[in-house]
Amino acid sequence: MKQRVVSGMRPTGRLHVGHYHGVLENWVRMQEDFDCFFFVADWHSLTTEYADTSGVRDNIREMVLDWVAFGLDPAKCVIFRQSLVPHHSELNLVLSMITPVSWLERCPTYKEMQDNLETKDLSTFGFLGYPVLMAADIILYKATRVPVGHDQLPHLEVTREITRRFNNLYGNVFPEPEALLTETPKLLGLDGRKMSKSYGNSIYLSDTAEETAKKIKSMMTDPARIRRADPGDPDICVAFNLHRIYVCREKLDEIVPACKNASIGCVECKRILSDCMNERLAPFRARRDDLARQPQFVEDILVEGSNRASLISDTVMAEVRAAIRF
Ligand code: TRP
Ligand code: SF4
Numbered sequence: 001m002k003q004r005v006v007s008g009m010r011p012t013g014r015l016h017v018g019h020y021h022g023v024l025e026n027w028v029r030m031q032e033d034f035d036c037f038f039f040v041a042d043w044h045s046l047t048t049e050y051a052d053t054s055g056v057r058d059n060i061r062e063m064v065l066d067w068v069a070f071g072l073d074p075a076k077c078v079i080f081r082q083s084l085v086p087h088h089s090e091l092n093l094v095l096s097m098i099t100p101v102s103w104l105e106r107c108p109t110y111k112e113m114q115d116n117l118e119t120k121d122l123s124t125f126g127f128l129g130y131p132v133l134m135a136a137d138i139i140l141y142k143a144t145r146v147p148v149g150h151d152q153l154p155h156l157e158v159t160r161e162i163t164r165r166f167n168n169l170y171g172n173v174f175p176e177p178e179a180l181l182t183e184t185p186k187l188l189g190l191d192g193r194k195m196s197k198s199y200g201n202s203i204y205l206s207d208t209a210e211e212t213a214k215k216i217k218s219m220m221t222d223p224a225r226i227r228r229a230d231p232g233d234p235d236i237c238v239a240f241n242l243h244r245i246y247v248c249r250e251k252l253d254e255i256v257p258a259c260k261n262a263s264i265g266c267v268e269c270k271r272i273l274s275d276c277m278n279e280r281l282a283p284f285r286a287r288r289d290d291l292a293r294q295p296q297f298v299e300d301i302l303v304e305g306s307n308r309a310s311l312i313s314d315t316v317m318a319e320v321r322a323a324i325r326f
Pocket of ligand 1: 147
């Protein structure tokens with residue numbers, strides 16, 4: 001029996017290359033070895049976007065196009081939309097009854113997010129309950145493994161606590177899910193800060209080759225290398241964090257000494273980078289363009305996947321009702 005994996009992403013729209021190398025690539029690998037459920041966490045996006053939901057629909061479409069174009073295969077994993085499987089919110093309700101408020105208040109992400117997004121009023125019941133909904137997402141499928149980044153570890157800890165409490169109160173229904181840490185260093189964006197949609201410093205999976213080349217041209221390099229004749233240092237060059245991913249070993253072995261003795265200029269060096277990037281991303285981008293031309297594509301995948309997910313969530317929810325003697 002394959003272990004079951006569940007993971008979700010909030011629909012934030014088009015994914016950038018940092019998302020790909022940080023999360024999506026890992027999902028694509030896992031669909032070969034695990035029984036995988038990957039979902040669009042659209043209820044979760046409501047916790048912070050409730051005041052303006054106008055972008056959600058497009059964001060879901062763009063994100064799922066990236067998922068499938070870059071390798072998630074609906075024949076190998078279940079791809080679905082959280083809000084199309086009503087059991088997520090039903091189990092959320094049951095779990096909310098047994099979750100002490102103090103567990104949620106002391107979750108480090110709670111205060112942090114409120115401080116970071118101070119333009120939004122996050123003093124809501126739903127935002128406080130984010131980790132409860134996440135727990136429901138995971139145990140609804142009796143998942144044993146949850147691929148998450150570091151930032152999500154506190155949430156997963158709450159999931160485990162809630163799971164133990166449920167099992168203690170009502171009998172052993174759920175396995176305690178374990179985090180599968182995806183240890184990928186954060187990619188840097190064009191300006192040297194972490195690549196992030198909100199900083200406007202990202203290269204998107206769906207950018208054209210021309211857009212990519214133009215962005216790379218403007219990307220920061222080694223800040224100490226001011227003139228062409230100055231020697232550089234790839235270890236502190238911002239662009240070079242992408243070279244490491246996209247440029248082949250042989251070319252890297254030429255670039256590194258050439259940078260250090262100033263025999264290559266940044267313009268040429270970054271042209272090599274954008275060529276390699278575009279070459280590597282081209283087949284996926286072409287596939288994405290194809291898929292985007294089919295108007296029903298995303299909708300069909302999500303409906304079909306949500307039906308498959310419901311088959312499981314339905315039985316598990318029946319077990320929950322029996323366990324709580326309803
Ligand atoms: N909280 C996750 C994030 O912000 C998204 C998410 C929701 C999730 N439910 C999940 C991830 C369940 C893993 C498992 O990225
Ligand atoms: Fe960076 Fe290349 Fe310029 Fe060196 S030559 S600083 S590695 S862009």
